[in-house]
Amino acid sequence: MTFQPRMNNRISGFSVVGSWKRRSWNGVVADLWDVECAPAAGGFYVADHPRLFIVLDAKGAGQHNIRLRQTGETSVCGGRQAISYIPAGMELWADMVDVSFVRHLDLHFNVETLSKRLMEDLDPRKLSMPQLMFSEPRLMALAELIAAECANPQPLHDLYGDGLSVALFIDVMRLGAVKARRRSALASWQLRRATDYITENCLRSIRLQELSVLTGLSQSHFSHAFKASTGVPPHQWQMKARIERARQMMLENEMPMSVVAVETGFADQAHFTRVFRKMVGVTPANWAKSQR
Structure with missing residues (x-):
């Protein structure tokens, strides 16, 4: 208007x-x-x-x-x-x-x-x-x-x-330059509830809406507050949880990397290898060999 x-x-x-x-x-x-x-x-x-x-x-x-x-x-x-x-x-x-x-x-x-x-x-x-x-x-x-x-x-x-x-x-x-607003972090109970939920459900696709409802925040507020608390966005935290699950599987069982990739929610072995190397620094196969 x-x-x-x-x-x-x-x-x-x-x-x-x-x-x-x-x-x-x-x-x-x-x-x-x-x-x-x-x-x-x-x-x-x-x-x-x-x-x-x-x-x-x-x-x-x-x-x-x-x-x-x-x-x-x-x-x-x-x-x-x-x-x-x-x-x-x-x-x-x-x-x-x-x-x-x-x-x-x-x-x-x-x-x-x-x-x-x-x-x-x-x-x-x-x-x-x-x-x-x-x-x-x-x-x-x-x-x-x-x-x-x-x-x-x-x-x-x-x-x-x-x-x-x-x-x-x-x-x-006399308006001065706008100062960047500091995003507030999640309260301790909100962070714990969100990270526990991500860990428990990391093998499937988690919607941002699920996490925002858990913490009582809007999706945008939750996303910014989660990053302020952890240093990474929710999706990247979920990838870390998947990689940790994959490492446990590789320690407990000898199975093809393609199976590990599917079991931990990755699109294929190439995707799994790419994310694993980015987060751990080596390929899944090299990491598994180093643990024997």
């Missing part, structure tokens, strides 16, 4: 010049506005999603400025450009003081989508902290490029505007 930002507002004194321009990317919606402002223009805003409100240009008489007010605090843009990060659900009032024209860019973000794309859970504390009316040349340069793409009658590939918008979000939120 396409992301559609929702905002409630009560505004007065604004007239849109021409038509507003919208571009949508993966979890991001960008709106570019040119607005004429009447004296004492302003309004109240609250949105369901976090957003960036970026003043690209402001004109007016004297010391014109734009004031953003949240409960207990007022921030002022006294120049032509400023960036504000506004958390979801934050009530905000805007007042235009001697401002006759403003060009601004609104970027709305779907946090759930961005969290998946950035491969990390975005810190709720960062997302809830407003940053009002600051300016930084690097961030403004990104914003200008996004605005130009919104206004472009022949827009470039979606990855262009998408990449610029996500880059701006990362920079404003």
Whole structure:
């Protein structure tokens, strides 16, 4: 489903010049506005999603400025450009003081989508902290490029505007490189239950689902946790159990290697020999001779 930002507002004194321009990317919606402002223009805003409100240009008489007010605090843009990060659900009032024209860019973000794309859970504390009316040349340069793409009658590939918008979000939120998550190992009882089951049933094909049910985990979680505990995936552990069974058979009975291979669940003697040599370091026949 396409992301559609929702905002409630009560505004007065604004007239849109021409038509507003919208571009949508993966979890991001960008709106570019040119607005004429009447004296004492302003309004109240609250949105369901976090957003960036970026003043690209402001004109007016004297010391014109734009004031953003949240409960207990007022921030002022006294120049032509400023960036504000506004958390979801934050009530905000805007007042235009001697401002006759403003060009601004609104970027709305779907946090759930961005969290998946950035491969990390975005810190709720960062997302809830407003940053009002600051300016930084690097961030403004990104914003200008996004605005130009919104206004472009022949827009470039979606990855262009998408990449610029996500880059701006990362920079404003000061997101660092994602650290690799350490996979947790199995509990001792889970590991014992899984390895005992594999040993007892190693001569047949064991499905991953059987092992995950035994340990109460999803198949993916079990697979990663088993490897974290043993250093090898479940299938390789089963191969080790088969090879151990084959070694016992060769010690207790003299039988053709082809029979040993079939009895221990291998496709044929060649498969058995290949796996045995990889795990033990010698062929089954050479190993058997060394035990006599």
